[in-house]
Amino acid sequence: MAKTIPDGKNELEPLMKLIGILSTPWTMLLLHRLHLEGPKRFGELKRRLGAISTKTLTERLRMLEGEGWLNRHYEPTVPPQVTYSITDKVMELDGVLTELVQIAEQWYGKKTKKGKK
Amino acid sequence: MAKTIPDGKNELEPLMKLIGILSTPWTMLLLHRLHLEGPKRFGELKRRLGAISTKTLTERLRMLEGEGWLNRHYEPTVPPQVTYSITDKVMELDGVLTELVQIAEQWYGKKTKKGKK
């Protein structure tokens, strides 16, 4: 989570929590992958994300699972297979995320070929 | 910003940036205050936010001003008066934020009087 989010006695607490989760490094990429590519195994996920460390990936996965954002399916084969997929809950964010993506694209995207960067 | 946001070669870059700004500690509270209480001076803002340090408040203010989210009005009186207010740009986020707040409230709020905490 974006760690030090003070708050505490404010009505924005829930929002802070949501934003906090969404903004934790790798989380968006993770959900994004799982969303448009379907269930994936640990190794596959790690490769697809690139530079993430097993430690961080594990933390994110556990955290999101705990929050009910991901499902963890363990297949006790040899070697073991663990597959992750997003829950229906996360789909509720689809609309808002789409809007956010649009605004983000509008503000920071360089689609207008006039990219500043 | 939620600091280490890797990305780099991904189409979610703009979103990451937006989320990153929104999730930077104190930013939401800051925008929230300015949004429903109107323009405010540095000191007032600091008092209203509670535990924020002058250093952090200054950083946030400068950052948001640089992003075009806030207006900084300097009045060279003695003592000097500096007033901050949100820009129209930020108002574009109003809708999405409202939605996000709803979902957040639904997922993490304890409005159902059955609050877990």
Added chain:
DNA sequence: CAGCATCCAAGGTGATACTG
């Protein structure tokens, strides 16, 4: 394969003191 345990470096924040 999927993860856990360690060590360590880096960035961010709070506290404090000082200035135009």
Added chain:
DNA sequence: CAGTATCACCTTGGATGCTG
């Protein structure tokens, strides 16, 4: 009043090495 400058601390992610 509105910052700026320092410093010390704490959280967090990366790199490694090891295991069922």
